[in-house]
Structure formats: C-alpha cells, structure tokens
C-alpha cells in the first residue's frame with residue numbers, strides 16, 4: 001500500500017550541535033525549535049516484494065548511490081522493527097531547498113519516518129515517530145510536532161528517552177519567521193560532518209556545553225511568558241555561540257558569506273531604530289529573522305532592500321506531521 005505523509009521543517013532557537021553517540025544519534029544537549037508552516041516535504045512510500053533494492057526519487061529525479069544508501073540504512077531500522085524485508089519505492093518532494101541550511105533533512109526524515117512506518121504496518125505514536133526519525137537526522141525528531149518543540153536529549157545509554165515533545169502548539173503564539181535567502185546552493189560541509197568536527201576539535205565546545213542549560217531555561221520561560229524580547233535575545237546569543245564553536249574547530253570552518261553579515265547588520269540596525277527583530281542561522285549562509293507579526297511588513301521590506309538578498313520567505317509556526325489523502 002502506498003502511504004503519503006507530509007512534515008514541515010523547523011528552525012532551532014536553541015541549537016542541536018554535537019552528538020554524544022553518533023550511531024544512536026544522541027545529542028549532547030536539548031534543543032528547542034519552531035516548526036515552520038511554509039517549508040515542508042511530502043513523501044510517499046510503497047513496499048513491494050518484486051524489488052531488488054530501494055529506489056529513492058527526490059523532486060522527480062532518481063537519486064544515486066550515496067543518497068539512496070542513507071535512505072536504505074534508515075529503512076533497514078523500520079524493516080527490522082516490523083520483521084519484514086521488502087524493498088520500497090520512496091517518492092519525495094521538497095518544498096524547501098535541499099541541503100542549503102533550510103533543514104530539508106528535518107522535514108525529509110520526519111515525512112519518511114511517518115510514511116514508511118505506516119506503509120509497513122507499524123502503528124506508531126508521536127513519541128515513537130520522533131524517536132525513530134532521529135536516526136535519519138537528529139533535527140527531524142522535532143518536526144513530528146507543530147508549534148514550539150523541545151528535543152529531550154535523554155539520559156539512557158540506549159537512547160530510548162531521546163525524543164521531542166511539544167511545548168505549545170502553533171495556535172498558541174504567532175511569530176513571524178522570515179527566511180532570508182542569500183544562497184540556495186548545497187553547502188560544502190554537511191551539518192553531520194560540521195558538528196562532528198566541532199565536538200572533536202573545537203577549543204570553544206566546552207563553553208557551548210557549560211552555558212546551554214541557562215539558554216534552555218531562559219527560552220522555556222520566554223515561551224511560557226510569551227516574552228518576545230527575552231526569546232529574541234537568547235536565540236540570537238545561542239546562534240552566534242554555535243557559529244563561534246566552528247571558528248574554534250581544527251581545521252576551522254564557517255558558513256557565513258558577506259551577504260550573511262549584511263543581513264545580520266540590518267537586523268541590528270532595525271533594533272537600534274526600535275523594531276524588535278532577531279536573527280538565527282543554521283549550518284548555511286541563509287538567515288532567519290524572527291519578529292512579531294505587527295512588524296513583519298517593515299522587517300520584510302528592510303530585508304528586500306539589501307542588495308545581496310535574493311528572496312525573503314515569510315513563515316509562521318506550522319503543524320506537525322500528517323498523512324495526505326485520508
């Protein structure tokens with residue numbers, strides 16, 4: 001049976017940057033995100049007993065060895081849980097640029113987990129889906145839920161308590177998240193490799209871990225209190241700290257371009273003029289600017305005025321994973 005699922009990307013306010021166990025995708029620290037309404041992946045999965053291998057079609061093109069191997073490795077886990085061995089056809093459409101710092105790995109693996117588990121006959125809860133999506137891409141475990149979400153790193157060695165939970169749903173606090181695109185090319189250093197190098201070699205990684213609990217507490221409070229200035233202050237601080245850990249890695253690396261800096265300067269200028277806007281950046285050059293809906297228009301216009309900005313997409317908190325055609 002063919003099953004189709006959709007999952008939205010998410011943007012981390014407090015970042016996941018580093019694994020304590022790479023095989024089990026266990027993070028060093030908790031992370032907190034907002035699921036986005038405008039960026040998503042739609043994936044159909046059909047298990048068939050006449051196939052000799054999995055076939056992965058992304059945006060209409062058959063994917064090659066490396067990309068398909070990643071998907072097959074993930075489906076092996078699901079086949080093992082279901083005690084089945086059929087291969088599958090996976091047909092996926094990204095309504096988001098792939099591997100460009102827009103979290104396609106999050107929406108991609110959350111949608112795949114939901115479609116594949118159901119197609120193979122497993123009846124998974126949200127927590128089960130979150131736990132298994134983690135094995136495709138860590139950030140995917142947060143995309144199972146809508147609104148504001150926290151991934152609990154868990155304490156058990158086997159990872160069974162490492163999954164995401166919703167803090168508040170998408171209707172409980174409306175914010176504007178502007179995705180400011182300066183570049184849509186795939187990145188040179190994938191998130192997985194970047195965080196691994198950082199954990200192994202960065203002179204600043206200990207500082208990241210020492211200060212993360214304070215950032216998490218501050219963020220949880222800001223969400224409960226709906227205190228935008230408090231949220232904005234801590235999310236920008238956390239993003240800059242994550243990027244600083246990469247500068248301390250060996251060999252060092254960074255994702256920013258000149259245009260990234262142009263956008264960051266503009267956000268600071270807006271704040272100087274009394275408009276509350278804050279930025280965050282994932283593993284890529286593009287910037288997400290977060291503001292309150294009443295300031296959305298002026299912030300968007302300011303971003304569009306920057307010469308090096310190609311496009312500005314406006315998102316709001318969006319929904320969790322869903323099945324299509326039911």
Ligand code: ADP
Pocket residue numbers: 041058067070071092093094097098099100101102103104105106107108109112137189190191192283284
């Ligand atoms: P991003 O910033 O887009 O999340 P990452 O480096 O984290 O970039 O991950 C990119 C990887 O995510 C791709 O190389 C691919 O393995 C995976 N991915 C992207 N889209 C999909 C999809 N629709 N289904 C499954 N995997 C996907």
Ligand code: DP6
Pocket residue numbers: 011012014015016017025031105106136137138139140191192193281282283
């Ligand atoms: C900077 O989840 O893409 O976006 O688990 O290795 O697949 P893997 O990495 P991924 O890393 C996301 C890193 C980040 C921060 C975040 O989303 O929390």
Ligand code: CO
Pocket residue numbers: 103104105106137139191
């Ligand atoms: Co990713």
